[in-house]
Amino acid sequence: MIEVIPLKYGAAFKQVFSQPEVFTRFAQDVLGIKLNIDTVHTEYEYPEPIGFVRSRYDLFAEDEEQRIIVEIQHVKEEDFFDRFLYYHLISMAEQVRGFDEYGFDRTVFTIVVLTSVPRDGSVNFSCAVSDFSPIDEQGKKVPVYPHRLVFLSPPQASEHTPPLIRRWLDFIADSLDGKMEESSCTDAMFREMAEAMRRHTVDPAVLAEIKDEAAWNKAKERFLSEGRRSGLEQGIEKGALAQQRKTVLQAHQMGINPVEISAFVGLSEAEVQDIISGLEK
Numbered sequence: 001m002i003e004v005i006p007l008k009y010g011a012a013f014k015q016v017f018s019q020p021e022v023f024t025r026f027a028q029d030v031l032g033i034k035l036n037i038d039t040v041h042t043e044y045e046y047p048e049p050i051g052f053v054r055s056r057y058d059l060f061a062e063d064e065e066q067r068i069i070v071e072i073q074h075v076k077e078e079d080f081f082d083r084f085l086y087y088h089l090i091s092m093a094e095q096v097r098g099f100d101e102y103g104f105d106r107t108v109f110t111i112v113v114l115t116s117v118p119r120d121g122s123v124n125f126s127c128a129v130s131d132f133s134p135i136d137e138q139g140k141k142v143p144v145y146p147h148r149l150v151f152l153s154p155p156q157a158s159e160h161t162p163p164l165i166r167r168w169l170d171f172i173a174d175s176l177d178g179k180m181e182e183s184s185c186t187d188a189m190f191r192e193m194a195e196a197m198r199r200h201t202v203d204p205a206v207l208a209e210i211k212d213e214a215a216w217n218k219a220k221e222r223f224l225s226e227g228r229r230s231g232l233e234q235g236i237e238k239g240a241l242a243q244q245r246k247t248v249l250q251a252h253q254m255g256i257n258p259v260e261i262s263a264f265v266g267l268s269e270a271e272v273q274d275i276i277s278g279l280e281k
Helices: 010-017 020-031 081-096 163-175 188-197 204-229 232-237 241-253 258-265 269-280
Strands: 041-044 057-063 068-075 107-114 127-131 148-152
Touching: 010 020, 010 057, 010 068, 010 188, 020 057, 020 068, 020 107, 020 148, 020 163, 020 188, 068 081, 081 107, 081 148, 148 163, 163 188, 241 258, 241 269, 258 269
Parallel strands: 068 107, 107 148
Antiparallel strands: 041 057, 057 068, 127 148
16 A cells, blocks of 8 residues: 555646656547657646636647647536536637638547546546537437547446546546555556655645645635535525625635636626625725
8 A cells, every 4th residue: 555645636637647658548548549649738728818718728738740639637626517618619719710711620639537526416427428420310420520528537437437448547546545555556657657646756846736735625615614504505596696795705705716616606707706806896
C-alpha cells in the first residue's frame, strides 16, 4: 500500500496526465484511435473568447498530422453536462471563425473525467459517448461527423466497462482515498504514474496548489451544509428570489466564484454578477 495524492484534485490530475506518453495512451485507449502527440498544454485558452465565456481546457493537445484535437477535462462538480458540451462545441466553432465557408478541418474529441458521482443520480454509467452523426430512418448511423464527447466516471466502473477503459478508471478510482495497492499497478506506465503520485515525490508547488484546492472544497462543503441546515435549498427550489440573493451574497463573501454560485442557486452567471455588482456599488 502506498500513499498518493488523490486524482480527485485537479492539480494532481493535470500533473500526471499532462505527460505526453500518459495523455496519448489514455486518449488512445478511450477513443480507440492511434495518436501522435508531442506536447500537452495545461489550462489552455483560445486567443480570443467565443460567445461570453472564456473557455479554459485542463489538458489540450493536437495530433497535427491527423488534424485531431483532444481535450481532457477533470471535474468533480455536478453541473458538467451542459458546460462541457459548450467547451466541446467551442473547439469546433473556433475553427470556422473568419472562414468564408463552414467546415471543420480538425476533428475534436473531448474526454470528461468525473471523480465524484452527483447526488441526484444523473450518472449511473462508467462510460457514455455523445457524437454528432445523424441516424437514418432504419436506425443506421450516417458517419458524417467524427467528433465525440466522452464522459467517464471512475467510481462507476464495472464488468460492463470496456476493458481498455476500465483499467484507467480503476487506477483513478483506486487513488481517490489517497492510498493505492502496489500490486494493482501491473503495467509499467501505471507503476510510473503511481510513483509520480507518491506524496514525497510531488513537486512542492503542486502540493501547495492541492492544499488550496482541499481548503476550498472544505469551505464549499461547509457552506452547503450550513445552507441545508438553514433551509436554503427549500428556498431555492421554491424560486424565492430574496433567498437566492442572500445565498449568492453569502457565497460571494466566502470567495466562491460566480460560475459555481450560479450552478448552486439556479441563476445564470449574468444574474449572479448583477447581484454581486449591486452589493459592491
